[in-house]
Amino acid sequence: MATINFYLDKPDKKGFSPIHLTINCNSERVKLSTGEKIKQENFDKETQSVKENSERATEINHYLAYLKDRADDLLNNSYKKSYTNNDIKKMLNGFVSAYKENHSVKIVREQVELYGNPFTFVDLFAGAGGFSEGFLQAEHNNKFFDFLVANDINENAELTHVVRYNHQLGLDADFLCQDITEPDFLDNLLSKTKDKQVDVVCGGPPCQSFSLAGKRRKFDKKDDLFSHYLEVIKVLQPKYFIMENVKGILTKEKGKIKELILKEINSIVDIKEIPRLSSFIKSLKKTNVDSSFLLDCLIKRIEIEQFTDSKSEEAKEIYIKTIDSKFKKLTPNIADYKTSKTDERISTIRHGFNLLVRNKEWEKLKRDIIREKDFCNIDNDYFVDSFTQFLTDIDSNEIINKVEKAFNKLNVAKEFKQSCDDIIEALKIYVLNIDDCLTMIRAYCDKVQNRELDEIISDIRLYKIEAPFIANSSNYGVPQNRERVLFIGCRKDQKFISEIPSTVTEEEKVSVFEALHDLDFIGNNQEAHQYHLVDISKQYNGTAKLMKSLLKKRSINGKPIKIKGKTFAEWSRSGRLNGRFKKATKPFYVKNEEALNKGEKVYDLLHNHKTSNQGEDVIKRLNIILKEGNYKRAQEELNQCGLSSKKRNYNVLKPDSQSPTVMTIPDDYIHYNSPRALTVREMARLQSFDDSFVFQGKRSTGGNNRKTELPQYTLVGNAVPPLMARAVALEILKNIK
The missing domain is CATH 3.40.50.150 (Vaccinia Virus protein VP39)
Structure with a gap:
């Protein structure tokens, strides 16, 4: 039975003693420097920890517990049956080196332009x-x-x-x-x-x-x-x-x-081109006298694009008030005084203008309601329709629809009908995007003017x-x-x-086996903190030659090359970042922001490589699907064995081709060589993230927590593949x- 302890060496000139880790097993002893020093009076031999009132106590105790945990893993939970003293020392020194390196540099440095x-x-x-x-x-x-x-x-x-x-x-x-x-x-x-x-x-x-x-x-x-x-x-x-x-x-x-x-x-x-377009629209008024009001509205709408924030809101308010003013002058001609004060249709038009003028306030209210609706999980229930109806009703488009409906129900004399139509059209211009405004302007142009407009459009569009x-x-x-x-x-x-x-090319694409083969040393409900040698010859016996033929030396972007190339797995392990990041420190994991602030960091040599704890029935089910190579084909045998599942689909990974789209739920995929789901690191490999990119926080979550939390699996599944980026x-x- 092995014992793992810490002890303090002789103090240096400043009175600080190095902390050493010792492992005693079968009369053999391994001694290892942790890289940390403290004063002897601050160390509690009984608890094997730094006393709480000491400087950096939380961080150092976390580190010592982490080292002890990794040593225990090597001795009692290892994939390999036995290690020599040198093996143990070498592996533990890897964890210590990562810790030392991260504590010998300033954490946040400015980006330095080394070249270019x-x-x-x-x-x-x-x-x-x-x-x-x-x-x-x-x-x-x-x-x-x-x-x-x-x-x-x-x-x-x-x-x-x-x-x-x-x-x-x-x-x-x-x-x-x-x-x-x-x-x-x-x-x-x-x-x-x-x-x-x-x-x-x-x-x-x-x-x-x-x-x-x-x-x-x-x-x-x-x-x-x-x-x-x-x-x-x-x-x-x-x-x-x-x-x-x-x-x-x-x-x-x-x-x-x-x-x-x-x-x-x-x-x-391009706001610099707006005055040119405005001048052009003004020139159209000469040949479109009856449409002067609408052309002025188009000018006002386009000029709103010059502004941001408060000035934009002010310009929008002026736009609506200009139309409202036109309606106020028109009102005595389409309704008598009593009707104008009491009629539901006139009130709808008036109040519609009020609502549009207060658009900024309504948008803020809409955001708050949507946030609260989301927080209370209002969906697929008796509440959702009323929320949806209200949020629809305060939308500018819906307000304008109701105003138009009110106008259409008024019995307006023929001589004032055009003015009413212009008001409705002006409100619709208010909610148009610029591209639609440009289309509308074209309707007022002749052939020569259309050619001029084409030139203006080409110049005014900021993006191609x-x-x-x-x-x-x-x-x-x-x-x-x-x-x-x-x-x-x-x-x-x-x-x-x-x-x-x-x-x-199609023939050169990277296969699943290339991406994952060197991580295939882990079983059900296990976690690896470092890499282990994978012997393809032993794992695959008769098909070893075929599997090895899948491994190709490649450039960073996946192109097969013979000179200075690396396999996809080797690129993942060494990293694809360029020479600007030579001073990058070793990767580490923290469970949350509080742990980061306290210095409770985990410096493993391999991160995010943990399998789920799947029950016997689940393993049997996955084994049958894996053997059949397809969930649909496996249904009959699953039914016969009483192992059928309500799960819609399982994707069996094919070692010699590419994986399907990586999503956020690991149980959707079955490893090509083992009846198990994928680890976060394996999914990250399929996404082309380097192994040095550590996904932080919780590994997974479920239920309503998925709305507010973003665990490791979700971070991976939702990401843009770095190599595509x-x-x-x-x-x-x-x-x-």
Whole structure:
């Protein structure tokens, strides 16, 4: 039986004694320096810990307990049956070295421009940081990316960012943990960019709930995040921006949502060109005398785009009050005094103007209601319809619909009908995007004027975009078939990018076996803290030669090369970050922000590699599915054995091909060689994250906690694959001016 203890060596000149760890087993003794020193009076021999009132007691005690735990793992829970004294010392020294290295450097260092030309980027809806990771890997002709700010609403995303980019890589990249819909979000974002020009903005705003005007919406926290993302683009005006989304967005509502997204992007204008467009619209009044009012409204609507925040709200208020003024002058002609004061239709029109003028206040109220509705889980119940109805009714489009309905029910004399129609049309212009305004202007132009308008449109659109691009991550060296839609906006003074060239051919794609084979030493309900040698010849017997043939030497982007190449697993272990991060410290794990502040860090040699504790029946079920190679084919045998499941699907990984899209639930996948789910590290490998990228916080969660928490599995499953992000970043670096 082994005993593991700590003792203090002789004190140095300052009175500090080194703490040593000793292991006694079968008359053999292993002695190891922990790298920590304390004064003898601050050490409690009985409890084998630093006394609580001592400096850094919490941190050092956590570290000692961690070392003792790792030593116990080696001696009692190891995959290998026996170790020599040198083996034990070598492995424990690995943990000690990581700890020492992290305590010999300043935690947060400024980004140093070692060479080349840096371009800045901001990562919105960052999650784990897949975009950030890929952008930091990219380098072309001495051009690289300087990370300014990441944003997400979740604290565990922030914790993962702070540990990876501030502590480990030593960057000064900031994190804004705030909802993008909050009124002061833009001000806070700008303060964190420290007045630096932002060259690129990337992110994946959820567009799933984005819908057409007038349609009922679910009204959840994801509503309208896309438009808030575009508001950031309007203010920052980066040279390029990238929006990532699910493939289904292209076919939602028969493709109308995709077209609406493109319209909104085309509606971001170069404000320097607005006076030119305004002058052009004024000139149209000469040949469209009867439409002067509407043309003036189009001018006012377009000029609103010049402003942000309070000035924008002021311009919107003036717009509505101008229309209201026209209605007040018209009212005596369409209703007598008594009717104008008591009629429901007239009141609807008047009150509609009041509601529109107070749009900012109603939008704030809408955000608060949606937040509370989400907090109370209002969905699929008797409450949801009334909430949805109210939120629909206070939307500007719905207010205008009711005003139009009221106008249509009035018995207006023919001579005043046009004025009423103009008021309705003016209200509709108020909610139009700029792209639709430009289409409306075209209706007032002749052939010559249309040509002039074409030139103005070309100059006033700040971003060039033709169509979204479907990117499959497996085309960029990622061992996963994950199709995503990329909207790439190119500022008009930059080279146009319409797609991201593949880095590998169909035959060259990285297989699941290449990604995971060296991690296949772990069983059910086990956790590994370091790598172990995997002997393919022993594991696969007759098929060993075939399995070994799957391993290829590759460049970083997955392209097979013979000279200076590494296998995908070797790249994952050594890391894909470039030479700017030579001073990066060893990775570590913390369970939460409090643990980080207390210094309760875990310096393992391998992180996030823990399997679930699956029961006997589950293992038998997975074994049958694994043997059949397909869940559907396994159904008959599962039924016969009484092991059928209500689970909709299991994906059996194929070692010689790519995995399906990695999602957030590990139980959806079965390892190609063992009847078990995947670990966080294995899912991270399939996403192309380096092993040095540690996912922080809880490993998993369930139930309603999924609404507020972002555990490791969710961080991994929701992420943009870094190698795909790297390909995007590289294409931008090749073209950016």
